[in-house]
Amino acid sequence: MVYDDVIADEDVPSRLSDVLATPVRLLALSLDAKLHAGHWQTVGQAPIRDDLPLPAYKEAVTSGDHVDVVDYTGLRRRRASKDEVESLPFRKVVAPVRLERALRASLGLEPWLAAFDDLKPHGLTSKGAFHDGS
Template sequence: MKARLELGDVFAVPLDDTRAGIGQVVATYGQGAFYFAIFDLMVHPDDAINRVDEALAAPLLFLAPSLDARLPVPYLTVIGERPVREGLPLPAHREVDAENFVHVVDFSGRRRRPATDDEARRLQNRRFIAPLRLARAMRATAGLEPWTDSYAALIPDEELSSARLFGTEVGGSARMATDGQTVVHSWVQTGGQPEGPTDGQPADGQSSGQATGPAEDRTDDRPGAQSEHQTGGQATTAGVAWAPEPVRAYRPTAVTREWWDDWHPNTPRRPVVAGAGA
C-alpha cells in the first residue's frame, strides 16, 4: 500500500452506512500539500469503487487545499486512480508581502502579479483544511448536520480561478488569455530568485533558477506595466487587468501608548472584596 497521497488518487468519504461521497487529488502545492476536489454524487459505500468514473464526471461540489498527505488519511479511503479532468476551476489566492502590497497568486504558488482593488477585496488567503472539514461539509450537504457559513469557502468560484486570472498552462508554458488575446506570462521574482515558467520552458528542470527563454518573451510584472509578446518584431498588448498602482492591505496600526490611554480609562476595575485574603 502506498504511503502518501498522489496526484490523481480517487477517494471515498463515508457519510453514514448508506451514503458516501467521492473526491480526487486534482493538484499539488509545494512538496506536501494537495487540492482535494469533491464531486456532486452520493453513492453507496459498497458501490463506490464501481462508480468512480461516473462521480468524476459529475459537477464539482467542493475544492480546497489540504496538508494531509500521509496515508491513511482520516475520513478518506483511497479507492483508485484516474487522470485529472481538464477545466477544473483551481483557485487563485491573495497574498500580502512584507511591504503590505496585495498580490494575486495562482493555485500552485508559482505565478503571481499585483492585485487590482477588486481582486484584493474578493480573493481569499490560502487556507489549508483538514479532511474532516470536507467530510463535515459533505454531511451538511446531505442534511446530516447543520450547514455553516465556513463551508461556503470550499465552493469553487469560476470568476476567481487561476485559469480566469492567469490563463491556462499548456505544454509547460504558462499562458495568459484575456479577450481572445494570448501572452506568455513572465518569470516572477520571489525571495530574490526568479521562478515560474517561460515560453517553451517547463518549471520542472529549471535547476539553476535563471531564465533561459528570450528576453522579449517575458512580460513585465511591474504595477501598471503592459504585457507584450514580440512576434516578428511587432508587440501585441494583452488585455490583462494589471493593477494601475500597488494595492495595500488594510492593517490598522496603533501606538502602544495611544492604545493604553484609550483602553485604560474605560476598563472597569476589579471590585475590592472586604476581608479578602484575611
C-alpha cells in the same frame, strides 16, 4: 475536491469517470491526515480534468499593500489588481475534519455552517487569473 455524485465503494471501478464528470461540491487546500490515519481511503485515481475550476487566491507579500494573485499550486504569482484584492479569497489550508463536516452538512446530515461557505468553488480560477489555459 469533493464531487456532487456519491457512489458505493463497489461501484468505483465502473463509475469513477462518471463521478469525476459531475460538478465539484467542495474544493479546498487540505492535509492528508485523515488518509494517513485510515479514516479516509483513496478509492481511485484519474487525470485532472482541464475544465476543473481550480481556484486562484490572494496572498499578502511583505506588507498589507502588496498582494499577489497565486494559482492553486501556490507556485505561479503576479501582482493583484485592486478588484482582485477585493474579490479573491486568501490562500489557506483547512483541516480535513472541516471538509468532512462540510460534506456531511451538504448531504443534510448536520447543520450547514457559514464557515463552510468558503469551501464551495468560487469561480475565480487560476486559468482565468493567468489567461494561459493553466
